[in-house]
Amino acid sequence: PADALPSRINPVAVRDLLQSAVDANMNMLRVWGGGFYEPDWFYDLCDELGLMVWQDFMFACNLYPSTVDFLDNVTAEVDYQVKRLASHPSIVLWCGDNELVGALTWFEESRRDRDRYLVSYDRLNRTIEVAMKRAAPGAIWWPSSPTSGYLDFADAWHADGAGDMHYWSVWHENKSFDNYRTVHPRFCSEFGFQSYTSMPVMRTFADPKDMNIASPVMESHQKNAGGNERIAGTMFRYFRFPKDFASFVYLSQIQQGLAIRTAVEYWRSLKPHCMGTLYWQLNDTWPVASWSSLDYGGSWKAMHYMVRRFFQPVAIAAIPSKDGQTIGFSVVNDTAEPVIVTLDTWLVSLSGERRPYRSIEGACGPDRAEMLFSVFAPDLPEDALLFWSFKASNGMAGEGHHVSGTYKALDLRASGLTLDIAPRDDGRFAVTATARGLALHVMLEADVPGRWSDNAFDLTAGASKTLIFTPSERGVDPTFHWLDLHSCQTHQD
Template identity: 60%
Template sequence: MPWIAQNNPVPHGNMLRKPACDWGWDWNIALVPFGLWGAARIEPASGPRIRRLALSQSHDGGRVVLTVGVHTDEAEGAPFAVTFAGQTIEGSIANGGVAVAFEVENPALWWPAGLGPQTLHDLQVRVGETVERRRIGLRRIELVTERDAAGLSFGFRVNGVPVFARGANWIPADALPGRIDPAAVRDLLESAVAANMTMIRVWGGGRYEPDWFYDACDELGLMVWQDFMFACNLYPSTPAFLAEVEAEVREQVARLHHHACLALWCGDNELIGALSWFEESRRDRDRYLVSYDRLNRTIETALRETDPQANWWPSSPSAGPLDFRDAWHQDGSGDMHMWSVWHEGRDFEHYRSVRPRFCSEFGFQSYPSMTVIRRFADPADWNIASPVLEAHQKNAGGNARIAETMFRYFRWPAAFGDFVWLSQLQQGLAIKTAVEAWRALKPHCQGTLYWQLNDTWPCCSWSSLDHGGGWKILHHMARRFFSPVHVMAVPGADGLALLAVNDGRGAVEIRVTARALRLDGSARAIAAATATVGTTAAERLLLLDPAGIAGDELLAFAWDASDGTTGEDIWSPRPWKAWELPDPGLAVETAQEGDGRHVLSVAARHAMAFFVTAEADIPGRWDRAAIHLHPGRPARFVFNPADPAARPAFTLRDLWSATIRGQT
């Protein structure tokens, strides 16, 4: 059985039920850890035991029925009591278990982040002296796939409300399971919500996360797309292997199915594509396709028998059930993985060439932040071609692709720190281009989950959060381009459109102003508009003629909405390297507040300063990054150090200082 050698320096990992990325990946170190992890305990073999709970919800108007099935061992005749929402049902166990139902009128529902509260109700089940507890969010999540003129739609509806999924892919929080800390993981998930994400995809080459992970997602309102743990390989379909898979699926579904956050179970990651990756499967596709189908049907059957209410999707990417086409480039149906910009070296505008119904993977690499690089590299190794830096790049050709893209869009950076910063800036611009292009297609497109949220170790990767939880520039930008109410510039054949999206539950009024901006900060008004924007589709606010912007001007636009949302952005009609940027004359004043926070007041005295970012030489978190500063409009940058007693030194970077100053 072949394996994906370019991601697995240790071979044949697909033959064992172990996290695929343990064998290495194009972002993970190959450690292949083994041994016990998690809890170890002794349970009595006699006396009543609760084998599992089977929960289901029925929603009808303002009424919900929660059915609790209690499966027991050694409990015949034992007393039971089930308590939920202020009601208790009691009795005696018969025939190996019992099922009880609770009716709740006008319940407080669970909603994804930003759409309503994350109300959780306590459930307690007692059989004899054995007690099981769950926290239940009353909600209905539907996967909506409907045939239309373009193909097959793909989106989620929560409590009857269509929800555009904004988020990222999740991988294990560390390459060594024993180092994973619940508090640190919760911090990563909180960062996802802070960046206006509503969904994460637990990727199929990692692991099924512990209960506390899904508890945190329940509490934070972060929907979970859950892959079964099969990724990028061909797998056996022998009776013995499939029996092990069936037991795995039943165990994990029974453990996790009650979580309010759980939106979807997906059969695998990229196994359909893997059918064409290996000489063996290309030569004998029918044989390997039948083998895959046996595996996929085993997973689906075990899922549906364990949780009949589960939302199921066969694979990611997939054009739909029993559709084995190439969903990397097939954008009309199902979910799509769009990797042409990174792996094929296309420009960022190529993201606009596809119209996905739901893009569940797309990404662009950057270097980790300097505070992370200092953990593994001495200053003598601060060179992209040094052996140390290359050892922390696991994607073949990754460093070259980052540098090649820099040549395309920017002048070459002046120093290593500038290179690192610029790599993160271009990563943010790549993902911003994709997300805004696809949000502008709403409702044709119903979700964007970029690759990836987090890292397993300090390395060059596609993540927006550094290993350790620090925010890269992409994450700061994601908080803006994932804002539920957002305005974006989208070029098209008929001009440059300013479009608005509203992912809330009610219409908002948005006012937008557009100006032509010169590098010295002077500007002239072009147009303004006010419109009521509903929740179902992106709305055009303005259509601008690019010819109306002079050769020495950029487009600056700002907006405010009736829900309190405000924002501003700049659209450049040509690559940033084409501009003769003047020295903005950045000035900074620093102060420390009583709670240990450091506040930098930064002003541009002479000209526009683009993508201004403040850095510290110690771990911590900034409130913003990569913002544009207009002369006469200073901005505050707030830094919260991980150690409040530490004394940081600060560095300011902007496009002029990183690419012009050191070369004049």
């Protein structure tokens, strides 16, 4: 849901959340079974914006009774909700529940007598299915999420051969980002990685003395057991220790985006084996450390800017082989027309100098993925990063970089980044960032709420990028600043 308090939910704020999904190249949202059925106007907005809805029935993460009275109540609920909503073209799938099969292993009662509780679950699930198909005979039914298929009650958290998958081993089991490449889901409907909410949001609930991840205030805004330790532990695995709390928050958001990007780019490269990824989660219901890519209130975290790039209908990703010996460049094309892509690659030194490496042109058919070419990883210099940019014949373009190993192994230097601010007549601001050296994962921030045209980008020596900042309120005079990997891990030179 859009808020923990339903009375605070309104169409204007929800439209902003949904528009942010569209702007990040999403075409489906899942209305989770642990929330509530949304009001009619929510689905009107999804219809208007072209967002498909995976609609869970509101049963999640628990054991439910199967008494006659309860099942009669379920029948009435399903009949009412389906008849109310079935006319919306945005609802493309009705799902019986969220994780009820897995819940059979979570409670002492069901572990002790699984057969009894499995039968009870099946009665509930069958009741939902019959009522749903009676109310909307032509609608698509999916029994549960995750599940490998109809009447399959196996473990769909780790079985990836059929159906939809929830994959949480990277977050809950503290595995490396590379672990996402060990599974090959047909459709991954839940996976995620946490970050802290952005500093402007934190200042709404915390004083300066509370700006420490171990403070009682911060711990009260972390509701996943071990979440803060997992964020920190992952950070130590990939990055050098941040210099202050704001840098810690920034790095948490960068690593969140890198985690989800690793999963999505690899799974998209498997197309048509994998045909969908729905990460957990789009938005927050209160200001909190979480798996969301949008802050409470709708501002974009670093990850949401990354999402827009790796969910682009035509995109290119660097995919390392299992043995790490090669790096393949995969192009995915979700459009209905073939595309020709031109890919240029560079070797970039730690001081930011670019040296042309290889260029290639290749084709990708409609609705598929292709491997353009591969490079032999041992041939790449240890003190250089592999950068690339591409342009497709349909006008789509993008860029990125690949690091062999971890960022903490790089002896980064100060980027010498400067900002030039130009107020515009329309109340927005053009902010031009220019780097003297290598600037990785640059985040521009303002001290007032608003939206950037782009963010979380890279610059090499001498390069500039102009972003547009749109304040939420006109007439303000924002102060702007920036962070990158070097500046957050050590004092600027």
